[in-house]
Structure formats: structure tokens, C-alpha cells
Amino acid sequence: MNVGILGATGYTGQELVRLLQQHPEAEITFLGSSSSAGAAYEEMFPQFIGSELGKLHDEQVPDDVDVLFCALPHGLTAARTAEWLKRGIKVIDLGADFRLKDPEVYRTWYKLEHPAPELIPEAVYGIPELYREEIKGKSLVANPGCFPTASILGLAPLLKKNLIVAESIIIDAKSGVSGAGRGASLGTHFSEVNENFKPYGVAQHRHTPEIEQQLSLAAGHSFKLNFTPHLVPMIRGILATIYAQVGDGVSEDTLRACWEEAYQNEEFVHVLPQEIWPQTKFALSSNHAFLQLKLDKRTGRVIIASAIDNLVKGAAGQAIQNMNIILGLPENMGLGARGLWP
Amino acid sequence: MNVGILGATGYTGQELVRLLQQHPEAEITFLGSSSSAGAAYEEMFPQFIGSELGKLHDEQVPDDVDVLFCALPHGLTAARTAEWLKRGIKVIDLGADFRLKDPEVYRTWYKLEHPAPELIPEAVYGIPELYREEIKGKSLVANPGCFPTASILGLAPLLKKNLIVAESIIIDAKSGVSGAGRGASLGTHFSEVNENFKPYGVAQHRHTPEIEQQLSLAAGHSFKLNFTPHLVPMIRGILATIYAQVGDGVSEDTLRACWEEAYQNEEFVHVLPQEIWPQTKFALSSNHAFLQLKLDKRTGRVIIASAIDNLVKGAAGQAIQNMNIILGLPENMGLGARGLWP
Amino acid sequence: MNVGILGATGYTGQELVRLLQQHPEAEITFLGSSSSAGAAYEEMFPQFIGSELGKLHDEQVPDDVDVLFCALPHGLTAARTAEWLKRGIKVIDLGADFRLKDPEVYRTWYKLEHPAPELIPEAVYGIPELYREEIKGKSLVANPGCFPTASILGLAPLLKKNLIVAESIIIDAKSGVSGAGRGASLGTHFSEVNENFKPYGVAQHRHTPEIEQQLSLAAGHSFKLNFTPHLVPMIRGILATIYAQVGDGVSEDTLRACWEEAYQNEEFVHVLPQEIWPQTKFALSSNHAFLQLKLDKRTGRVIIASAIDNLVKGAAGQAIQNMNIILGLPENMGLGARGLWP
């Protein structure tokens, strides 16, 4: 099976290469980049030296690609997806173009007219733990954002069972710096970021409508929540700390049982033993997610923590998981490695 | 003026030395340590080499000490405070012994019978921005905890004016590792902490009742809140992200005006210009605190961020600020330095 | 094939588990620990949750173990190796017990009478790039130290060809903190180590005689060198910067050609393209080593840089590489993953 990667020089692109090299059925045959076409990939990224990855191409996708991973800025993928689909290519979009169901919401948050609104219904939102059956056989996957993945894994089962009050949800999320991408800026400068911690995009981060959309579907009604991301002086990892009022009479055991039922057969989502709280490093370099909760009886709120690696379960790993599902391969193929510790 | 420090080898102790060396009226004449008595201070801590700080003493406080800073584990200070006060020594306790007004609450959270409950009413809670007048002339100051300082500065003015709903308050706090002290443990091991982020003490951190006590006083009624600390892979700094439902008809301008009125004459507390959000590094090594807020009209909640250096405004710096007030010195004496950047 | 690990709770032990989980022929059937026997491995190390690794045993190695990895403090392995060998177990010692050929040198540097000097000649020094043929069929491998691996890979080929002056060699090495192990101490405390850089063990580090022994063998005569390790505020990685006077008339091309000949068929050792200097992150989490050199004509010295991951090529990965060779498996089995970036 031939796989191609558009946006191969970004962090998500590099992570796709690293993971796909471990995938027994996938062969990377196309690496595309608008900015670095012609460069030898392994000289740009010497961690791969000797892998025979060849040169970067421009963004013209060749015909022999079976599965195309798109790790491009928003807008660029949607404009070309129809052509790829027509050529029979499976498209897994790691960008934002097909995550939001409503093109108006897309325009509001991404300041762009959606380039292909007619394709939105063709796309499935790629969280396998929620949409496994819908993903099978699809040709277009909207791979979720990193913050939404961590948040939705923690909340969707509880909302589906109506155990928490949707409108009370507050998501206080923390991300490593790689979430900002490979572009150099003052905001990613080591000397500005290290030994520092800050919130950003307060009440205006683009992952907000994506989270609200999916959780509204889970809850069965539309609602708004608070989502505040923060920047942690580390490279990888997301931890979402989530607060919600529980429904009348709901106990901690009920909440936990709900999670355990939802995730008992999931290889990549782990409800931790009581009192072991998620750490982002549990997930480092792996496709695994870690969950914990506690009901604070003093206030009637449940506190949830959910941890993933933003570049794996939050991007490249989940994308490969989706590819495996589409192609009928074992879902964990190439994704078996556990977290790097220390 | 002669000052002494008990617990001089801990991080708070070292920070007191560093700051007091810059104080024109204070002379460090006594450094006490139960574990390292007899050791040459500057050999243990070569950053001070050539300062003529001499050897560490045991914990017998000599008579010529005018002001005593106690940076000891809880329980140890209270047991000896009466004697020090009797000898005319001003006592500034950087531990927890005199922060809680109710010895029952102390017992519940610190698992210890309070050694000197009769002294609790003698102590003033040392946040100058709230209790400046009470601090003047006092002989016993309960220097606040680091998380409480950051939280209370953000919330107290709004609660006093009844602009937010007390019971809705959620404090999601993040701390650098120095907050855990100088003791070596797996939890402070570089290889476990770096490139990692985690919550800890969920729904059971000892700063919870301290925050609740002070904010209940501000609100005029008793209430409970959620407080969740997290460990950030950095050495210093606290950022508290706070969520609260605003009162009916309360606008962002009203909230901001409340803060500005409260802090207009405060040298160490800064309401940042709109859209500039606090970063812990703004405060690094300084006694300054930084505040920002935003009202999310979609949910009716205000999001507040408050940043300090946990070892300065959250410990040693605020203690010196309190000393200055007690002694009638300019409140900023020795505390003028601004944050280290980068 | 059943593999066992003694010292399974240390960093090397955890890394062996992580890597062996990816090895198609190895099954981990025994995890031993003197300090944590009885504990559930996955609760101690939740990155492995759901892996069915079971409980930690004490250090009694069961009979069904085919290959035993020993990651124990020095002295403990040698005392029991004879028994294991008698039972037909292949032993790969990641400690120091069998690295030095001369028990006198062992006693001098490790302050211990060697527990089994008669076994020293049975052991092969496990750098496959130097001793591949000797390793095949051996039952006892002395897996090299991390600093020696990085240093020897850079120097041995040049010394064998007599291109540099042995006595002029200076190795200035830098290591991440995981090299100090999982034990908590002030020296590994995050707040002491982060934003800090220091030399340690100057002119007395135990890897000195190991490097000298191997390089003396390569040079064909005995000599001494300078080796200075430093602690870098990062978790993993070693970079050795090496200085040596070149022989008369030796050019940079000659030096490079010597390396290229030595490593042209090596999968795990890479001579980088000119002017691309090794970074430890190239090697992060992988078994690959990266080399570069430059001849400074102004001084007649060659400057060499060599980078590895101390826990992989410097410990667990090289141990598995040695296991593969002993057992006649493809040398890279289970070791294919490339470096984690970013």
C-alpha cells in the first residue's frame, strides 16, 4: 500500500513518517512540501538518515498513492480533495477543513469561506472510539484536533448517559509547544517559552466549536462551554482538566462505570486505577490516552483529567488508526509502541 | 536591624537570603537549620560565596534577632512562637501554622493538633493588599501560601463587590517544581518531571481551606470552591486560571474597573492592558503579580489569570513586604527588582 | 524466546521493556526487582497499562528464561553469573562487572574486589561494530557504558589506522540526566538541574578506564586520555566532543574515508554529510549513532562529535542488538524505530 504525505516537513508530517516506517503494510512513496520541494528529506531531518526516503516533491500527488495524509494549513486541503477522491485516493485530513459540519461556523472561526462545502457530508470525524463503524469504508476522514481528542474522550460517554450537566463544562487545557507547529516565532522561541507558563487564545481558540459540536452531538442538544488552552514548557503532550456539575444523585462509581463500559474494549484509551492521575509523559510518543476522574462531594463537581501525545493520538497516530480502519487492517497495526519513559 | 531565618537551607530560606542581601536596613545575623547546623552556608550554596554569611546554626534563636523568618514544616513554628514573641521578636511565619483561623480546620487538613491555638488570633494574614492596616504594628504574621496569594489577588476584590457568584468559582492552578521544596523525591526527579505535566492533590490540596477562608471573608459568607493544582516542568512560577459565573448584568468593564480601583495604588499588583495575558515569566524573581480577565459572553463566565513567582510574592518577597510594613519602612524596600527575562 | 530483566524498575529496565515489547521474537516472562517485588508493574509504570506484564518478582531467575538482561548496580551481577550460565541462560550485563579485563583496574575504580574474576575472559565487550564476530555464540556479554559507546564509535577506527595521536585525545562528554538513574537525589532534583549545566566526576569518572582499555586495544598500545563528563538539563542523550592531534600529513578526507569504510555496512552508525553536526535529538529513543568531524588546520587537531541516546544505543538498545547477534536473529530486529522529533 502506497501512502503519501502532504506537508511532510511539519511536525505532524515528520511524525507520520516516523510512525509509518513502523507500519508493516504501508510504504511511504510520496513526500510533498510546497516550501521545500527538491530537498533531500534525510538531510533536512537527519534522524531518518539511511531510510531511503528520497527527495521532497511539490504538492502534485502522484497516481500511485493509495492513502494521502494531508497536514496542511486550513483551506489548502479542501480545495483539492474532490480531485483526489475522484482519483480513488483515500484522504485523511489532519487539518481543520472537514471537522466542522457547518460551513458558517467554519467561516466564523477560520475567517475563510469553506472551499468545498459539498464535501463536508462526505467526511467522517475520525475519533474511532466514537465513530468506528462510520469510519469503515469511508474515503475522507476529518482527523480531530489535539485538544478536541483529549476533551471528547473524557466527556462524550458521560454526556451520552446524561451524567453531567453540559452547560457547566469547563475545559482547562494545557499543551506542549509542538502544538504550535514548526514555524519559528517569538511565541515558540526557547528563551521566551522555557521556564514560563501562560494561557493563550482565551475564549477564542478554534478548537472550541469543534469540541462543542461533538459534545453537543453526544449530549443530544446544543450547548456552549469554556475552553482555555495554555502553553507548557515541554515539547509534546496535552492534558485537559475538565470540570462539570454532575447530575442529581450521580456518584463517582457511576461515572467511572460509564467510562469503563465505553472503553473496556479500546486498546488505546485507559481508565487509570483510582488515585493514579494522568501525566502527559504516560502518553509520550504513543497513541495511548489516559483518563482519571474524581467527584468532589463538597462542590458537586467532577474533575476529569485526560492526557495524550498531541502529535500521536492527537494527530499522526490517530490518523494511522483511521487508515487502518478504512482499509480493514488491525486497528493497532504499526501503533503498538508504548510511551517513552523517562 | 538583625534578621534571622529558620529553615535557611530550603528554597524559601535561600530566597530570603538572596532578597535580604539587597535590603538596605536588614542584616542577616542568624541562619538556622536543624539538619545542617555547623555547615558553611556559602559552601552549601556557592551562589553566595564571598558574602560572609558564616555557618549555619541549630534552631536556637539568639536574643539579638529583631525579626525572625520561619520557613519550617508545619507544626514546628507554632510550638515555639510564644517564646519568641515574649522575647520581643517579630515573627513572620512562611509556613502554614497561623494561616487558618479555625484549629479544627487545621487539624482536618494538616493531620495535626494545633500546637498553639491561643496564638492564632494574634496572627494577621499577610497579604498587604488586603490587610495592610492590620499588619502594621503586628508581631506575628501568617505569610500566605503561594497558591492562595495568586488566587486571592484575583478574586477578593470581585467578591467584595459581589460581582461574581462565589459558589461557581473554579481555580485551576499551575506551579513550578520549586513549590515542592528542596527535598529529593521521585516526584521532583528531573527525568520524571521534565517534558511532563500532571495534576496532583486533586480535591485535597491543603491550600484549599486557606483560599476558601479568605474568599469567604471577602464574599461575606462561607462557601466552597474547586481548586486543582498542577505541576509544570519549570522551576518557579504560579499561574492560576480562574472561572466564575458573573452576577446579573455585570460587564467586563465593571470587573476590570473593580480590579483597577483595588490595585491602583499597589506597587506590586498589575492589571495588564487588555489582551495581554499573564505569563509566569513576567514575575520571575520579582515580587510582582500580574492579572488579566475576560468575560466570555457565550457562557456568562469570567476567565481570570493571575501570575506570581511562588518563591517571591508567593513566599519570601511577600514576607519581606510584610516585614517592611510591620517596621514602618517603605513597603517596597529591597524589593524593587523586576522580573528576569529571558 | 523468553527474556527476563533484573533491575526492571530502573530506567534501563523500563527501556528494555519498551523495546522488547516491539521485538517479534522476544517475550518478557520475568521482571525482577529487589526493592519492588510484588508490585504490579503497570501500576508503577502506567505507560505500559494494559500490556499484561504482571507483577514484579524478586531476583530469583526462573528456569524458563532464555536470555537475561541484568541492569543492576555493579557487583551484584558478577556474583550470580556463574549459576545462570550453568543453567544455560544467556546473560547480557548492562552493568559494569565484565567490561574491564583487569580485575585490578575494576578494584581501583569501583572500590570492590571483583566477585568472579574467572568469568571475565568469558565475556565479550558488546559493541557489535567492533566485536560482531566475537559476540556470535557467546553466552556472556558485557554491554558497554553509554559514554564509552559514544566515544569508541568515534575514535576506534581512526586509532586502528593510526591516523590520530592517541596520547593527545581529550573527550569532553555531555549527558542527559537519565544517565544518573532513577534514584532521587539533590543532584537529579529538577529545580537544581534545570537551567543549569555543570561538569562532574572530573578526572575520576569510572568510564575512563573502560574507554582507555578499548581505545588502547584499537591503537595497539596502552595510553591515557582525558575524559570529562557534564550534566545537560535534558533527560536523554549523550554527545561526546573529542579532540585529537592528527598524524603527519593526515587530511580531513583521510579521516572521513576511514570512518566511511568502517561504518559503510552498519545500520546504526551514521557518518553525517559534511557540516551537519550531530545533535542528541537525532538519536532520541532510537538505537542510532551520529558522527561528524572537522580538521582544524590552524591547530592540527581534529574535532569529532558523536551522539547517541544513552538509554538505547548506550544501554538497552545495544543490549538487544547483542541479543540478536547471539541468537542469530537479524541484528536490527525490534530496533527499527527512528528518533522521536520533535
Added chain:
Amino acid sequence: MNVGILGATGYTGQELVRLLQQHPEAEITFLGSSSSAGAAYEEMFPQFIGSELGKLHDEQVPDDVDVLFCALPHGLTAARTAEWLKRGIKVIDLGADFRLKDPEVYRTWYKLEHPAPELIPEAVYGIPELYREEIKGKSLVANPGCFPTASILGLAPLLKKNLIVAESIIIDAKSGVSGAGRGASLGTHFSEVNENFKPYGVAQHRHTPEIEQQLSLAAGHSFKLNFTPHLVPMIRGILATIYAQVGDGVSEDTLRACWEEAYQNEEFVHVLPQEIWPQTKFALSSNHAFLQLKLDKRTGRVIIASAIDNLVKGAAGQAIQNMNIILGLPENMGLGARGLWP
């Protein structure tokens, strides 16, 4: 006394502001920046909020400036220095323009024709510990580079006394990321730099001729050495590890005695007690330098370590020390603060 800063938005510029705010005789009256003229300094750098620093000006230096600190890219200062000197302004150049005595060497290493070679003899090289008497009364100071400061403090006294062999000197230096300045690039991107260590500028760093010039003066003859800088994943700090062959019969005691004589009256340079090796954090945020050495009798080489904060003793602090000397103020005025720990 009115001081001005050109290049006030860079890291050296910010550090000058931070330190000068603590200087009792200096008032910052002019902050110049070619790129940010017109911006409010405290909004760009909120650590200074409330300091009344006003707006950034362009680079036209007003007449009322008594002392001008220039933290500009090379070439820009020299082109305007004559005019400033004519106006009676004392000029302290933190750039490279006046460090090298030979304009040919400047052209070779900086790829630029020196804009004002006739002024080079007017400048004094600003290491007070070597050139205190020459600095007094001068109007133009070439403030040394950070690597040269650390290197020269360790080596100059030993070379003056002819205790080490000049031609054998190897300087293996390590720097925090702030040394690369505030400009954003892939090379300063957090995700590329953190958990990473690398050499750079091997055998071609511009500080090489500066070090060679000063050490040749100390040795009394011209010679070349090896200098290799490395990038440490920390913000501040330089540690130079230095190797040199000692002269015949020279003992460790002789070397140490030489240093102690040279630095016995120096407030900012500390020869540490035996076996306490410099750590960069000893110097963090302070103007102090820390030295240690050991003679390795096995090889006849002395190993020296020298640590400073690159932005203080390696830039802004030393500049203020020079200003104090020029103006006849106490040399330590405004520079009393000790290192920030942890």
C-alpha cells in the same frame, strides 16, 4: 547621570534595563530601537509594567545622554561612534566592533570592512579584572563577548605566569540559548532545542580570534587554540571547560595559587573551594564568575571550568561594571545581587 540604550529590545537591552533600574546613580532616559520605535516599552516587556520607561525612540541619540550602551549588530555602532564621542558621550559597545585590534582580522571573521578603524586604538577591552587601570577615564569600551569573558578569566593569569602551554589550549564551551539573541529561527525554536544538545560553529566561531588576541597578549606571544561552542537547552549561562598541558614541574597548587593571587581582591570572580565545580546556575542573573581547576597527573593536563551568566558578566553586567569604573563609582554599584537559586 543619564544613560541611553541602543538596541533596547534585544535580550542584552532588556538586561541592561533590568540592572540599571537597580543602579542608584543611573537614570534610563533613552531607549532606542530601529525596529520598534514608537512602541510602549512596558507593553512589549510587561515585566517592567509601572516603571514609567515610556516609548521606544528611533536610534537618534539625544544630547542629554551621558553614557550610551550599544547592543547592536556589528558594524552599526562603529559607524556612529565618532559622532557620539565628539558630543562627549561615553560609549560602551556590547557588540563586536571594537574588540579586535586588527581591522584585517575583523574583516576576515565578520565579513565586513571596519567602519572606523581609526577609533580602534581609542577603545579599551572591557574586562576589569585585566584592564581596570586602562578603563578608568576612557570614553570608549569594547565590552567583551560572553565566551571570551569566561575563557579569559580562567586562562589569562596562568598564561601570564607561563604555567601552561599556550598552544595546547582547547576550550570546549557551552552556552544557553539566550546567547543566540531574541530573533526567532528554527535554531532557537523550543521544540528543536529542548531535550537536545549540539555543537555549532565548529572551528569557525567569531569569538575565536577575540580569545586568541587576548590570550596571546597574556602569554606574550601569538598562538592559536581550539574553541568549540555548544548549545545547552537552558536560557542563560556559559560554562567553558578548558584543557591545557601544564609547564614542566607545575603543580595543581601552583596553578591555584596563581588564580588566588590574581583574584583575591576581585569581588566578582571566585575561585571555588577544591572539588566544588562551577555550575552555571551559581551565576544565574548575577555578575559573578566561578572558577575551578584540577591537574590530571595521568595526562599532565589541567582541566579548568569557568561559569558565568552570559547576559550579565558576559554582557550587561560587565558593561555596567565598566561604566562604574569609567565614572569613578564603586565598581559593584547596582551589581550586588547574587544568583537566583533555584
